[in-house]
Amino acid sequence: MDKKSQRFRRLGEKRVTNMIKHLRLIGNLANKKNYTFTKDEAQQMFEAIEHELDQTKKKFEHYSSNDFGEFKFK
Incomplete structure (x- = not known):
């Protein structure tokens, strides 16, 4: 495993x-005894x-689709 993968x-x-x-x-905020x-x-x-x-998922989808140099119309 390379350094970037290890860091990830x-x-x-x-x-x-x-x-x-x-x-x-x-989730603790759901406790009606306290809140x-x-x-x-x-x-x-x-x-x-x-x-x-x-938004975070979209970032991963964006990067993973471009990793292979694929062209796609937007």
């Missing part, structure tokens, strides 16, 4: 682990999370 795997594991921890912390919130507020949080996840 090392950072990827660390960042995904951190993201999972933060998602669990967000009050509306369905709309919860929906807004999930829409923001889903938007960022979609």
Whole structure:
């Protein structure tokens, strides 16, 4: 495995682990004993999370499609 692959795997594991921890912390906000919130507020949080996840996925799709030098009309 080359250095770039090693760095990708090392950072990827660390960042995904951190993201999972933060998602669990967000999940803790659902505890009605400690917090009050509306369905709309919860929906807004999930829409923001889903938007960022979609944007991140698109970045990977963009780079993976160009790795092979393929031409595609947009």
